Amino acid sequence: MIYIDGHHVVGAYTLKEADGTFRIVKCKSGPHTGFEAVVERLGHAQHPAHYGHGHGGHGEDSGHGGNGGHGGSGGSSYVGKTHWGNQGHGH
Structure with a gap:
């Protein structure tokens, strides 16, 4: 989901990887900070x-x-x- 509030954008999504783990991406962007993303991986690879x-x-x-x-x-x-x-x- 992505939320836009004026000049600020905040979003996140989850992706199931081929090895069975999940990738969670949280991102935000603003006029003073630019684009920032935090990526997490959950689970154990098969x-x-x-x-x-x-x-x-x-x-x-x-x-x-x-x-x-x-x-x-x-x-x-x-x-x-x-x-x-x-x-x-x-x-």
């Missing part, structure tokens, strides 16, 4: 999810000629689906 261990049917014996860049040792995901996935870029 560990990233682990995907695949080479047993997904895309390994060496899947008919792709070697491992074909599929399967293998798996990997770790540190972020969820990005906003680019819904905008038709690259696919």
Whole structure:
């Protein structure tokens, strides 16, 4: 929410981060102080999810000629689906 009173602006918002924590931003602005923001983080970050261990049917014996860049040792995901996935870029 943002409140405007003449030359002074005061506002705050809360954002849920991808790691499960919450970011709280409180800000204010005035003609003599300029823009000021205080950022807090609440909660404990969660560990990233682990995907695949080479047993997904895309390994060496899947008919792709070697491992074909599929399967293998798996990997770790540190972020969820990005906003680019819904905008038709690259696919």
